[in-house]
Amino acid sequence: MERTAATRRSLREWAPWAECVIMVAARYCVIEQEQPSDRARFAGYALGLDYHDWFRKRLIRLGRLLSNILGRTVQWKPFCDTSPVLERSYAAHAGIGWIGRNTMIIHPVLGSYLLIGGIAIDVGIETDSPVKDACGTCRRCIDACPTMAILHPYKLDARRCISYHTIETPDPIPEEVAAVMENRVFGCDICQEVCPMNRMQPAHGPGYRGTIEPAFQPHGERRTMTMEELAALTPERYRAIFRRSAMERAGREGLTRNAQAARDSQANRTMARPNGPPEAEAARRTDP
Ligand code: SF4
Ligand code: SF4
Structure with a gap:
């Protein structure tokens, strides 16, 4: 992150032609019940297949549809966790959720067990609004x-x-x-x-x-x-x-x-x- 700090400051450092980002989220699996103390415990997102390929394939599929959806040739570039893009900030701006006190993106209904990714596009589209922070005084x-x-x-x-x-x-x-x-x-x-x-x-x-x-x-x-x-x-x-x-x-x-x-x-x-x-x-x- 230190090496790519300058790029992370703006999406246009990574995709100079970008006008908008489309942000998406997918909920992953969780097992919250108590486990025996001798049992190895892994973060929920790691229990299934590696999400990077899974997510990227879907972003590419969406990217290929964009020209048809928007009625013009669209330049696009997907990102999911491995690119120098501040995904969480964009997800908050896009209204997927608010950034909670634990620094996770929290969707008002789905919670925070979310993978997030997005697509930078070279066309301006109507944007969603951020959602209100609902952490309140919880700690x-x-x-x-x-x-x-x-x-x-x-x-x-x-x-x-x-x-x-x-x-x-x-x-x-x-x-x-x-x-x-x-x-x-x-x-x-x-x-x-x-x-x-x-x-x-x-x-x-x-x-x-x-x-x-x-x-x-x-x-x-x-x-x-x-x-x-x-x-x-x-x-x-x-x-x-x-x-x-x-x-x-x-x-x-x-x-x-x-x-x-x-x-x-x-x-x-x-x-x-x-x-x-x-x-x-x-x-x-x-x-x-
Ligand atoms: S911030 Fe604390 S509770 Fe959250 S993942 Fe890190 S160690 Fe665990
Ligand atoms: S302050 Fe409460 S609601 Fe907000 S992220 Fe932490 S535990 Fe969740």
Whole structure:
């Protein structure tokens, strides 16, 4: 992100001809029920197939239809997570949801378990309006974060976040993060699990896990694997279980490192939650 900061400042740095963006969202699968503590726990978005290909194919399909829909030749370029585009900001401007105090996009009905992507186009079209922030005085996400990564409402320090340490960095997991990550071995959904906005999606009957999209349904062994098994993951097992999943980003080395750190954290359960940085501690004391 540091390398591409200048490009992220404006979509036109990435697509100079852009006049508008079309933003889209898809809800992914979640399993919120309690899991045994020896069971490896993965972020909901990683349970099914890797969403990048899935999303990109659909964006391309939509892009190819645009010339017909808009009645003129349209230049377009899709983005989904891998381009230097501030997708969340565009999604908020486009009215998909508001950016919550946990810094996630929250749709008023579907909640925050959302993948977002979009298409830049070279034609101006009628735009939607942003939706109103409905977080109010709630602070459940802030209080629930085990690493105090949410410094204060709307500001998250990724360097303290379990998701960053279990996915994005090859470095060893810091002791204070390992002490509280429990069985979260790829990502962390705590600040979404506690959010009341994730309880408002329409019911789709027994067994409904947030989406009926087959690609996002949990791969069997990603739900049942223990941390012991993950810590001893062979290359063959890794390929069989995690191929074509978003967990390839961490790789076998990352997943086994995380499992080892998670097991160590369980052995150290008596350790207290770490103090946050002064900014977060002050906000915790003063924010209502
Ligand atoms: S993902 Fe987990 S560690 Fe990161 S901010 Fe949310 S609750 Fe905190
Ligand atoms: S838990 Fe509360 S404050 Fe946090 S994002 Fe959800 S509604 Fe907003």
